[in-house]
Amino acid sequence: MKILSEILKYFPYKYELIGEDNVMIQAIKVDSRDVLPGDLFVCIDGYTVDGHQYTEQAINNGAVAIIAHKPVSDERATKVYVKDTSEILSYLSSYFYDFPSNDFHLIGVTGTNGKTSITYLLDELFQLEKKKTGVLGTIQMKIDQNVYPIANTTPEPSYLHRHFKEMVDHQIDHVLMEVSSHALELGRVNGCDFDIAIFTNLTQDHLDFHETMEDYLRAKMRLFYQLGNRYSTLVPKRAIVNCDDPHHQSFASASSQPIIRYGLTNEADVYAEDINLDANGTSFKLTTISGTVQINSPLMGRFNVYNMLAAAAAAEASGVSLETIQRGFNQTKGVPGRFEPVKGEHGFGVVIDYAHTPDSLENVLSTIKQFAKGSIYLVVGCGGDRDKTKRPLMATVGEKYANHSIFTADNPRSEDPMQIIADMEKGMSSDRYEVEVDRQVAIERAVGMAKETDVVLIAGKGHETYQIIGDKTLPFNDYKVAENAIKGRGEHSSSEVSS
Numbered sequence: 001m002k003i004l005s006e007i008l009k010y011f012p013y014k015y016e017l018i019g020e021d022n023v024m025i026q027a028i029k030v031d032s033r034d035v036l037p038g039d040l041f042v043c044i045d046g047y048t049v050d051g052h053q054y055t056e057q058a059i060n061n062g063a064v065a066i067i068a069h070k071p072v073s074d075e076r077a078t079k080v081y082v083k084d085t086s087e088i089l090s091y092l093s094s095y096f097y098d099f100p101s102n103d104f105h106l107i108g109v110t111g112t113n114g115k116t117s118i119t120y121l122l123d124e125l126f127q128l129e130k131k132k133t134g135v136l137g138t139i140q141m142k143i144d145q146n147v148y149p150i151a152n153t154t155p156e157p158s159y160l161h162r163h164f165k166e167m168v169d170h171q172i173d174h175v176l177m178e179v180s181s182h183a184l185e186l187g188r189v190n191g192c193d194f195d196i197a198i199f200t201n202l203t204q205d206h207l208d209f210h211e212t213m214e215d216y217l218r219a220k221m222r223l224f225y226q227l228g229n230r231y232s233t234l235v236p237k238r239a240i241v242n243c244d245d246p247h248h249q250s251f252a253s254a255s256s257q258p259i260i261r262y263g264l265t266n267e268a269d270v271y272a273e274d275i276n277l278d279a280n281g282t283s284f285k286l287t288t289i290s291g292t293v294q295i296n297s298p299l300m301g302r303f304n305v306y307n308m309l310a311a312a313a314a315a316e317a318s319g320v321s322l323e324t325i326q327r328g329f330n331q332t333k334g335v336p337g338r339f340e341p342v343k344g345e346h347g348f349g350v351v352i353d354y355a356h357t358p359d360s361l362e363n364v365l366s367t368i369k370q371f372a373k374g375s376i377y378l379v380v381g382c383g384g385d386r387d388k389t390k391r392p393l394m395a396t397v398g399e400k401y402a403n404h405s406i407f408t409a410d411n412p413r414s415e416d417p418m419q420i421i422a423d424m425e426k427g428m429s430s431d432r433y434e435v436e437v438d439r440q441v442a443i444e445r446a447v448g449m450a451k452e453t454d455v456v457l458i459a460g461k462g463h464e465t466y467q468i469i470g471d472k473t474l475p476f477n478d479y480k481v482a483e484n485a486i487k488g489r490g491e492h493s494s495s496e497v498s499s
């Protein structure tokens with residue numbers, strides 16, 4: 001809570017005030033539908049609509065002041081005009097909530113794949129050390145033991161700092177946060193005081209939003225530039241980079257802070273040796289700055305070794321002991337929807353995975369290929385209103401590893417799902433696939449085909465519990481559909497395809 005005059009006293013931007021500045025502000029909101037009595041409403045000119053057109057609703061809901069960069073005629077609230085509302089939102093939110101990210105240890109993870117996985121691993125490690133944690137990312141927001149749904153992987157600044165403040169009030173020690181390239185490009189995290197930045201990898205995604213891979217790279221690098229901007233006394237800042245990724249040098253040189261390199265191929269500070277990947281998990285010798293321990297983890301695949309190295313580097317730099325890191329990796333519960341087997345005594349394997357990029361699909365399928373004794377069936381689709389150029393590439397990856405693919409819908413959003421599938425088909429050079437736009441039927445079909453020792457991979461939606469078709473969000477859960485399909489196998493006749 002702050003008086004508007006107090007906010008404006010330290011406001012580092014030019015502004016024009018119309019009305020009273022002695023109004024008490026309860027919270028900052030950018031969505032008129034969320035406004036409560038006493039709030040300050042900031043009008044954001046968005047990609048879809050212009051927030052300036054919702055001032056009346058905001059005021060009806062109780063907004064006492066409006067920040068805008070276009071004329072607002074409603075006399076009922078104080079107006080503060082600035083040059084660009086999007087530009088001031090991060091600082092304003094951070095200041096209003098007393099710079100909450102200074103008061104805990106903030107780890108930001110960026111990169112195309114692995115962000116959610118690493119934040120979950122870190123969460124487990126800090127909890128083993130009896131620390132209180134906050135987590136923000138694709139699956140949900142967590143404040144200590146309470147979880148909340150979240151609209152974006154990395155939320156907009158007013159939401160972010162409001163909940164950072166809540167984390168401070170809950171005496172959270174460590175906050176583990178995914179930082180998406182959209183967030184970096186749009187300045188959503190400008191007001192955050194990161195203590196550690198992690199770069200996982202950069203492969204193709206989001207070319208609908210970033211014009212080129214170079215733009216995508218530059219957006220991700222911003223996290224590392226930002227790491228050098230502020231000063232925190234909790235622990236020294238660290239930039240942690242995957243030195244096997246061809247772009248790692250850009251990230252290392254973007255930061256003025258000490259670098260920790262992790263990797264399996266190039267010379268690294270944190271690395272793994274004697275890696276043994278099998279159908280039950282992964283074992284390796286982990287060497288960090290403080291020593292070497294044996295890891296026997298249930299996590300599958302070489303990509304998860306990278307995730308563990310990143311988490312080990314960040315945890316150790318945050319004061320977690322190597323013994324805790326070993327214990328945490330060995331007993332990790334994994335992440336919902338990431339290489340998650342559908343449990344049961346069905347003889348064949350069914351795996352749910354959030355792979356929705358060519359690289360992640362390649363990682364998961366190559367891991368399955370290593371251990372599958374029989375055929376691999378792939379159920380996959382591509383998101384609507386997202387990078388169109390990844391569609392044929394994902395199909396090609398599928399063809400490389402799977403004996404048979406079923407192309408289906410994955411959040412078509414405003415697009416025609418059959419057109420999305422047609423884009424995918426361009427990546428196929430054989431007829432080892434079929435089209436079944438209904439995702440439930442596609443999963444049932446794949447499960448129906450599988451015989452003993454075969455594996456079905458259901459890719460793209462992971463933990464998601466919905467299917468977005470047009471502007472409707474309908475309930476849909478890959479895990480439950482697969483579970484039911486397995487139960488229903490006895491009741492329906494199964495069909496076969498040649499592989």
Ligand SMILES: CC(=O)N[C@H]1[C@@H](OP(=O)(O)OP(=O)(O)OC[C@H]2O[C@@H](n3ccc(=O)[nH]c3=O)[C@H](O)[C@@H]2O)O[C@H](CO)[C@@H](O)[C@@H]1O[C@H](C)C(=O)N[C@@H](C)C(=O)N[C@H](CCC(=O)O)C(=O)O
Nearest residue numbers: 030031032044046047048049051054152153154156180182
């Ligand atoms: C492209 C993009 O990032 N869009 C984000 C943006 O939406 P937008 O610009 O379309 O917003 P808008 O609908 O035009 O609304 C403009 C303003 O009017 C307000 N409004 C709107 C309607 C109303 O009735 N009242 C009202 O006040 C809105 O709250 C907003 O402040 O601002 C919204 C509110 O902050 C975000 O939720 C929205 O994310 C959308 C849902 C989205 O899908 N974003 C994706 C692409 C994204 O950001 N993804 C990354 C993860 C990517 C990854 O996996 O790596 C993420 O961090 O989530």
Ligand SMILES: Nc1ncnc2c1ncn2[C@@H]1O[C@H](COP(=O)(O)OP(=O)(O)OP(=O)(O)O)[C@@H](O)[C@H]1O
Nearest residue numbers: 112113114115116117138303338353354355360363
């Ligand atoms: N280090 C990694 N390298 C490559 N692929 C990975 C890695 N870790 C996980 N994956 C694959 O990517 C998928 C998504 O993993 P995860 O959710 O951790 O990534 P993310 O970066 O959070 O993705 P998003 O951008 O959608 O939030 C996993 O289901 C798996 O298929």
Ligand SMILES: N[C@H](CCC[C@H](N)C(=O)O)C(=O)O
Nearest residue numbers: 356382383386410411460461
């Ligand atoms: N955060 C990613 C998730 C993609 C998941 C996939 N199921 C889809 O909807 O495309 C995005 O919004 O691009």
Ligand SMILES: [Mg+2]
Nearest residue numbers: 115116138178
């Ligand atoms: Mg994620």
